[in-house]
Amino acid sequence: MNKYWSNITNQIEPYVCGEQPQDKKYIKLNTNESPYGPSPKVIEAINKCTNDDLRLYPDPNCQRLKSAAAKYYNLKADQIFVGNGSDEVLAFSFLAFFNPDNPIIFPDISYSFYPVYGELYNINYKQIPLSEDFSITPEDYSCENGGVVIPNPNAPTGRYLEIKEIKKILDSNIEKVVIIDEAYIDFGGESAVSIVNDYPNLLVIQTMSKSRCLAGMRIGIAMGQKHLIDALERIKNSFNSYTVDRLAAAAGEAALLDKQYLKECTSKIINTRENVINQLKELDFDIIPSKTNFIFAKHRKVSGNELFMKLKEKAVLVRHFNKPRIKDYLRITIGSDHDMKMVIERLKEILS
Amino acid sequence: MNKYWSNITNQIEPYVCGEQPQDKKYIKLNTNESPYGPSPKVIEAINKCTNDDLRLYPDPNCQRLKSAAAKYYNLKADQIFVGNGSDEVLAFSFLAFFNPDNPIIFPDISYSFYPVYGELYNINYKQIPLSEDFSITPEDYSCENGGVVIPNPNAPTGRYLEIKEIKKILDSNIEKVVIIDEAYIDFGGESAVSIVNDYPNLLVIQTMSKSRCLAGMRIGIAMGQKHLIDALERIKNSFNSYTVDRLAAAAGEAALLDKQYLKECTSKIINTRENVINQLKELDFDIIPSKTNFIFAKHRKVSGNELFMKLKEKAVLVRHFNKPRIKDYLRITIGSDHDMKMVIERLKEILS
Numbered sequence: 001m002n003k004y005w006s007n008i009t010n011q012i013e014p015y016v017c018g019e020q021p022q023d024k025k026y027i028k029l030n031t032n033e034s035p036y037g038p039s040p041k042v043i044e045a046i047n048k049c050t051n052d053d054l055r056l057y058p059d060p061n062c063q064r065l066k067s068a069a070a071k072y073y074n075l076k077a078d079q080i081f082v083g084n085g086s087d088e089v090l091a092f093s094f095l096a097f098f099n100p101d102n103p104i105i106f107p108d109i110s111y112s113f114y115p116v117y118g119e120l121y122n123i124n125y126k127q128i129p130l131s132e133d134f135s136i137t138p139e140d141y142s143c144e145n146g147g148v149v150i151p152n153p154n155a156p157t158g159r160y161l162e163i164k165e166i167k168k169i170l171d172s173n174i175e176k177v178v179i180i181d182e183a184y185i186d187f188g189g190e191s192a193v194s195i196v197n198d199y200p201n202l203l204v205i206q207t208m209s210k211s212r213c214l215a216g217m218r219i220g221i222a223m224g225q226k227h228l229i230d231a232l233e234r235i236k237n238s239f240n241s242y243t244v245d246r247l248a249a250a251a252g253e254a255a256l257l258d259k260q261y262l263k264e265c266t267s268k269i270i271n272t273r274e275n276v277i278n279q280l281k282e283l284d285f286d287i288i289p290s291k292t293n294f295i296f297a298k299h300r301k302v303s304g305n306e307l308f309m310k311l312k313e314k315a316v317l318v319r320h321f322n323k324p325r326i327k328d329y330l331r332i333t334i335g336s337d338h339d340m341k342m343v344i345e346r347l348k349e350i351l352s
Numbered sequence: 353m354n355k356y357w358s359n360i361t362n363q364i365e366p367y368v369c370g371e372q373p374q375d376k377k378y379i380k381l382n383t384n385e386s387p388y389g390p391s392p393k394v395i396e397a398i399n400k401c402t403n404d405d406l407r408l409y410p411d412p413n414c415q416r417l418k419s420a421a422a423k424y425y426n427l428k429a430d431q432i433f434v435g436n437g438s439d440e441v442l443a444f445s446f447l448a449f450f451n452p453d454n455p456i457i458f459p460d461i462s463y464s465f466y467p468v469y470g471e472l473y474n475i476n477y478k479q480i481p482l483s484e485d486f487s488i489t490p491e492d493y494s495c496e497n498g499g500v501v502i503p504n505p506n507a508p509t510g511r512y513l514e515i516k517e518i519k520k521i522l523d524s525n526i527e528k529v530v531i532i533d534e535a536y537i538d539f540g541g542e543s544a545v546s547i548v549n550d551y552p553n554l555l556v557i558q559t560m561s562k563s564r565c566l567a568g569m570r571i572g573i574a575m576g577q578k579h580l581i582d583a584l585e586r587i588k589n590s591f592n593s594y595t596v597d598r599l600a601a602a603a604g605e606a607a608l609l610d611k612q613y614l615k616e617c618t619s620k621i622i623n624t625r626e627n628v629i630n631q632l633k634e635l636d637f638d639i640i641p642s643k644t645n646f647i648f649a650k651h652r653k654v655s656g657n658e659l660f661m662k663l664k665e666k667a668v669l670v671r672h673f674n675k676p677r678i679k680d681y682l683r684i685t686i687g688s689d690h691d692m693k694m695v696i697e698r699l700k701e702i703l704s
Binding site for chain 1: 354355356357358359360361364366367368369372374380383385386387388389390394395398399402403404405406407408409410411412415436437439440443447448449450451468469471472527528529552553561565566567568569570579580582583585586587589590591592593594595597598599600603
């Protein structure tokens with residue numbers, strides 16, 4: 001409490017992101033970054049733009065980046081919105097589509113930023129419990145609501161929902177905006193982008209922080225029919241005309257144009273993931289099926305907190321959420337094969 | 353109006369930034385960018401960070417950038433906030449310090465983004481008229497209010513208010529946050545940063561887009577006592593954990609460390625400005641005294657709109673605001689000596 005703070009500042013419980021130690025002494029598997037650097041073409045594009053033109057504002061409309069995204073996703077450029085990471089795109093979306101009084105709905109176990117956006121903008125929300133196995137039941141989302149947010153695959157569980165299930169949620173909420181947050185879609189799922197033109201209520205949000213190896217550059221994208229994108233532009237232009245800087249815009253464009261690199265990186269990560277899952281199972285872990293670049297795993301005997309602390313002592317950072325239902329799970333990012341070999345070794349030491 | 357839009361999206365009138373043509377056929381003097389590129393040390397710092405580490409999130413706390421700012425401004429690092437341009441810092445500040453019901457106050461002629469932030473967050477505001485000569489009268493800001501925003505120097509007028517006048521506003525609002533928006537302070541004014549430790553209600557906001565030649569990288573800074581910075585961090589961390597990307601953070605740090613380059617650039621611009629003012633006076637312009645990198649000028653015979661259109665036809669972009677009291681003024685950014693020579697020539701052609 002402070003007399004100079006607004007009511008919101010006094011009341012809000014901010015989001016806490018995964019630890020970002022500024023030294024490099026950890027094997028860092030706590031924020032779902034890629035173990036691989038960005039495409040060489042991204043580096044080249046940034047280098048090319050690092051010149052005196054940085055004195056000039058960026059294109060406020062990010063036209064080149066939008067065109068590259070439109071081409072990649074087979075949409076029109078006016079069906080694309082670009083922001084400073086998918087967190088900013090989500091924050092704008094809450095303000096663009098949801099009203100305070102009609103509660104929006106999202107899963108009880110999901111991205112823990114959603115409730116914070118609700119608090120920030122005073123938008124009521126209701127959390128829909130996941131099933132016992134952490135799956136989403138589409139029928140649960142047909143209740144009266146002011147909007148829907150579904151992460152697919154879900155985080156931190158890693159579980160994926162088939163497009164035909166997503167369609168059920170869209171169909172039963174045709175008058176409300178349904179946000180499908182696809183931060184992890186490139187690791188084995190099918191994107192709902194393919195049905196954007198069928199659903200006037202569908203907004204798909206993606207990020208370049210995971211599969212495109214660009215967490216450091218902050219690029220998020222939203223895709224939907226033009227009237228939804230227009231709403232996001234209205235909010236953005238009432239907040240900050242230029243949220244994507246010149247180098248981020250160039251990086252994002254180059255990343256979208258290099259399809260081959262995306263495919264290589266995600267294939268490697270999927271491959272590593274499946275190997276690690278097998279090894280963890282041998283160590284008595286129960287694992288939620290994952291279509292992401294992380295694994296949500298629970299040991300049959302040792303508590304989540306104990307494993308988290310002991311791994312940290314051994315210089316391995318993973319993510320642990322001290323929350324009901326999931327406190328015995330660890331969320332472990334898929335790193336390089338070498339990183340994962342080290343993690344398995346450390347776990348064997350701890351569990352032996 | 354659209355049924356998928358929130359009430360705010362339907363109601364708001366977004367800010368319109370100066371035109372950003374993506375070709376280079378204009379002499380561009382409409383958005384107060386620097387005619388000079390950023391410091392060579394900035395370019396070097398960006399190049400050094402353009403590597404595989406872009407796969408990793410930035411430091412969410414921007415510690416290195418904050419330390420450099422603390423050193424430059426003679427403050428502590430916890431008295432510094434960093435954001436994605438001063439527009440984002442302003443947007444966060446409105447939410448962090450102001451409440452909907454108690455109207456905040458700012459000048460009637462000033463940065464046209466302020467009313468938009470008010471609308472975005474449903475914060476009431478009252479605009480205090482500038483005097484006939486466009487100066488700010490500190491006594492006008494001693495009325496009952498929920499907070500104060502003063503741009504100093506003011507934009508688009510260019511007029512500067514002495515620190516002793518700023519102190520009057522701070523003293524008469526000691527229970528309310530007073531934001532001094534110093535986007536243009538480096539072009540001849542004295543910053544209120546020097547009195548941050550004397551006033552628990554003072555927040556100073558600056559940008560690297562103007563004097564530090566980095567509009568393309570989006571770096572804004574706020575300075576104030578720790579309790580004010582904490583409020584901004586709370587709001588930022590409820591919106592987007594990482595608003596400043598790795599390259600922007602490196603660029604900002606390097607820009608702050610190169611004091612000499614800042615001095616050289618601002619001296620050149622001040623010098624050009626004074627020459628241009630003299631030439632415009634000879635062409636029958638009335639000019640508001642400027643401590644910025646732009647001039648606010650009105651011709652004695654020809655209307656603002658006519659001059660704006662004719663200059664545009666001749667490939668010179670300046671800013672014209674079609675608003676009461678200022679519709680006969682042009683806001684002309686100070687470009688290079690060569691740019692300004694061209695502008696004077698074009699004006700002579702138009703006025704002959």
